[in-house]
Amino acid sequence: MDITQQSTMPGDIWNPDWNDPFVPTVEPNDAFAELVSAVHEVQEAFTRARPTPTDCAALATELRAVAAKLKMFEVGEDDQLAGHRWDLAGRGQVMAPPLRIEEVTATTAKGRVTVGRFHSGRYAMNGGVTPLIFDEIMARLANSAGRPWARTASLDVDFRAPAPLDVELRVQAQFLRQDGRKRYMRGTMHHGDVLVAEADGLWVELKPEQTRNISERDTP
Numbered sequence: 001m002d003i004t005q006q007s008t009m010p011g012d013i014w015n016p017d018w019n020d021p022f023v024p025t026v027e028p029n030d031a032f033a034e035l036v037s038a039v040h041e042v043q044e045a046f047t048r049a050r051p052t053p054t055d056c057a058a059l060a061t062e063l064r065a066v067a068a069k070l071k072m073f074e075v076g077e078d079d080q081l082a083g084h085r086w087d088l089a090g091r092g093q094v095m096a097p098p099l100r101i102e103e104v105t106a107t108t109a110k111g112r113v114t115v116g117r118f119h120s121g122r123y124a125m126n127g128g129v130t131p132l133i134f135d136e137i138m139a140r141l142a143n144s145a146g147r148p149w150a151r152t153a154s155l156d157v158d159f160r161a162p163a164p165l166d167v168e169l170r171v172q173a174q175f176l177r178q179d180g181r182k183r184y185m186r187g188t189m190h191h192g193d194v195l196v197a198e199a200d201g202l203w204v205e206l207k208p209e210q211t212r213n214i215s216e217r218d219t220p
């Protein structure tokens, strides 16, 4: 796939016309999506395993061989695929929980996420993972509807109930108000009817000199 075309594809959430109905653009033979899925499988299998020392050594050698192969394709951050595939859950960023954002309006965003043991604290979602999910959905909303770029200035998360693993959680964000360059956002995460976490966040619109490193491909 030609990565230079990524920022203009219909499913690109930063596209200025993106308030049109969201159409995921995963292609039938999407090899990069396959690779992301394979990395996720490694992460989950690694987390669940208790290999012997001999097997650890052999596996480390195999994984280093994979890393060496990937290094042959290294590009600059603007050109990498990970994090730039807006149509994939988690944007193809393998550290991120696989949040699938399903709907964004000018004032609301909705998504779903299921995490496994890789993102576990102890029989529940790790407390550092929940803010990752809120940051992702609230940042998308903060930067939607053609608004100029803003970065997260503060994110305050309240953990109301353990967030279970291996089941779907619903995540929502709401644009509360704008005050000059400040955009106030609110987020909630539910398992069924149970509120598992909620968040308040502040996004601050960037001044021109603060957008120097933002690539053309990421500009709404």
Ligand SMILES: CCCCCCCC(=O)SCCNC(=O)CCNC(=O)[C@H](O)C(C)(C)COP(=O)(O)OP(=O)(O)OC[C@H]1O[C@@H](n2cnc3c(N)ncnc32)[C@H](O)[C@@H]1OP(=O)(O)O
Residues within 6 Å of the ligand: 135, 139, 149, 150, 151, 152, 153, 154, 180, 181, 182, 202, 204, 205, 206, 207, 210, 213, 214, 218
């Ligand atoms: C590549 C682009 C990606 C963009 C989306 C990706 C989402 C992200 O994950 S961003 C990564 C995490 N966030 C960051 O790295 C941001 C780091 N921080 C910064 O860059 C700066 O502090 C930044 C831009 C947020 C604000 O700095 P600056 O522009 O100098 O703000 P400043 O003029 O001091 O303050 C503006 C207003 O915001 C308020 N404010 C700023 N920070 C805070 C804060 N943490 N808490 C409360 N209020 C704050 C100020 O009080 C001020 O309010 P008022 O206008 O009423 O006086």
